[in-house]
Amino acid sequence: MELRPNDNDNVSLTRFESMLKTNHVLFFDSEEFENIIHYYLNQGKMSLAKKAIKLGLQQHPTSVNLKLFKVEIFVFENDLDKADTLINELYALEPFNEEIYIQKANILSKGDNHKKAIEVLETALELSEDPLDIYSLIGMEHLFLDQFEEAKINFMKCLEEDLEDYSALHNMIYCFEYLDQQEEAIVYLNSFLEKNPYCEVAWHQLGKQYFDLKDYEKALAAFDFAIISDDGFIGAYLEKGKVLEKLKRFDEAIENYSITLKLDDPTSFALLRIGLCHQKSGHNDLAVQYFFKTVEEDPLLDKGWIAITKFYNKQKDFKKSLYYINKAINIDSENVKYWKLYAQINERLNFLEEAERGYKKALELGNxxxxxxxxxxxxxxxxxxxxxxxxxxxxxxxxxxxxxxxxxxxxxxxxxxxxxxxxxxxxxxxxxxxxxxxxxxxxxxxxxxxxxxxxxxxxx
Missing domain, CATH: 1.25.40.10 (Tetratricopeptide repeat domain)
Known part of the structure; x- marks a missing residue:
């Protein structure tokens, strides 16, 4: 059980924190300590987790589970020798405890011994009644070794155990993409969707595969199904907008990008795409308005400043182009794209010394x-x-x-x-x-x- 600050079940956590403030020692059973430690680890409050482990072991010195948390802290702090010593002691006490093998694998992985970590995790699989997390860990170890085919198989096993393990789904698609197996990914996702037809994440991933293959009509259908499955899925609206742009259906693309602005805080990506769609439709006044909104939302987004600069370049208003590229350089003087544009605009204006300076800076920055x-x-x-x-x-x-x-x-x-x-x-x-x-x-x-x-x- 994970404790949350506003749960009715957080009495143990409240008592524990009260005890820390008053120095008045209270008794907790070992399971309560486990829940408290688990909560602090999830919150990233390492010092409080360590205090809970210390007090827990004072009250329950033989608890293997509390000692396993201590191993986890050692690994987090990169104190692998202490972690290894303690895990070996625990193994001698409970040689059939799967969590001991998982933590042993974690220590090996942290020490870059991924092959041995996989062997240990495979032993844990034999002991486990719920192998989902172990398959995921084995998959990650294979990823560390660049063994994408093996990783993919283990993430597929995760999904066989739990159709809603979206982390495994994302990792598996990453493997397909790395192996350049887009057709195979499409076959798998279609098969997966037959079992889980309202999985918006799978529809979204299927759409991205079709998009990469330039099959825009099928991509559009997949993103539509993602939106039907979850009409608040911002990523699906953004991807659908990109497909509609490719199909030159700019008004519909704008509509989808605009929906994301209503669902959540505006993103610079959506604002920029709306501006570019307006520009492609010949609505220059609206285009430049959205370009300015883009850099207001994210002044560090180089694509926004570049869009403004190129907009005025296209209008042959080179002085305005120069003004805005100078503003961009003042914000980020190490952006090579800015210096290249700065050089090109100065060249157009016949400001040769400034143009030379821009090209020189671009070269210094690696262009x-x-x-x-x-x-x-x-x-x-x-x-x-x-x-x-x-x-x-x-x-x-x-x-x-x-x-x-x-x-x-x-x-x-x-x-x-x-x-x-x-x-x-x-x-x-x-x-x-x-x-x-x-x-x-x-x-x-x-x-x-x-x-x-x-x-x-x-x-x-």
Whole structure:
């Protein structure tokens, strides 16, 4: 029995807490102590759980169950040696107690000995009359070992014992997805739903499988059944909205997203999707209103700020785009997507120094896409900083070896710097990798392109 603060059955808990305040020792039977400890552990109140274990063992020094709670505390505190010593003592007293095996497996698992933990749990299965929790534990141990097929089988066994074990259902679907067995997952879920036709979680998971396979009509039907099973299921409305978007039924998608706003506090995801649906329907005023609501709800959601920035970009209002991407950067200066957009907008406005700064920051934050390196090099060239452009491109070549676009740019820059030997070397590389990109010299380095040496090499 789990105690809850407002239950009529929490007399033991009230007496226990009163005893702690007054230091007046009261007697509790061992089962009462077990319930009190269980309550504190569930609430995460470890210090109170430890006090209850200590007092419980003072009053019931031979209680194996209270000592098992002590083992649990040792494991939680990562004191595995003490936990192991105590569990071995308990095993000597009660070698057929399944809970002793479960805690032994817990100790082994915490010590990363998952194979041995599985062996111990399989022994516990032989002793257990209610194997549900043990199958779940075995499944989790297999997950730790990346043994997804074995994990899946054990979670299926959980569902054979209890059709409403939604934790096992989620874990099993995770295994199907990791194994890329979506068709098999669909077969299993349909079979499961024949036994439990009003399981909204299974309908929801079935819809997600169909969605991933781009079978949007079947996905839509599955999410509808999830909503019929539970008309307050927010996740089903959100997923249904996503399907309707794929089917370009934007008004219906908005309707489903809007239902979630009434069922619970607004989520930034739903607000953003409503805005995007309005934008796709050509309702620009409504779209931007919802984009702003999105960032009001969650100022750290980069997709919201990006939607606003791109909205004004599309309207060719680059100054407003720049204003809002600057606001986003002020909130999160380590977001690489913000810096890339910042660079692109400044480039459109011909603010080249700021654009270069944006691309540089994007690179520093790990955006190693080819276009980032190339665009930054071209801007440095325009700013009259050929040495910096060369250094940038040499770094780029480490990520993109044998790339003609990099080599032709390096050739042009070295010729500009009168380092003709290096220029010739990179020009020959560019021709060898892909001669079609030779136009780069003509576009970016016209004076170099006109030189006789370069023309000769291009014809070779």
């Amino acid at each position: 190693y896409e080819l276009d980032t390196w190339l665009t930054r090099a071209d801007i440095l060239h325009q700013l009259g900083e050929p040495e910096a452009a060369v250094f940038n491109l040499i770094q780029a070549s480490e990520f993109f070896p044998e790339n003609a676009e990099i080599e032709f740019r390096l050739a042009g820059l070295y010729y500009m710097l009168l380092e003709t030997e290096k220029g010739s070397y990179h020009l020959k590389n560019g021709m060898r990798f892909d001669a079609e990109f030779a136009f780069i010299l003509e576009e970016l380095f016209p004076n170099v392109f006109k030189s006789q040496q370069v023309k000769t090499l291009l014809k070779a």
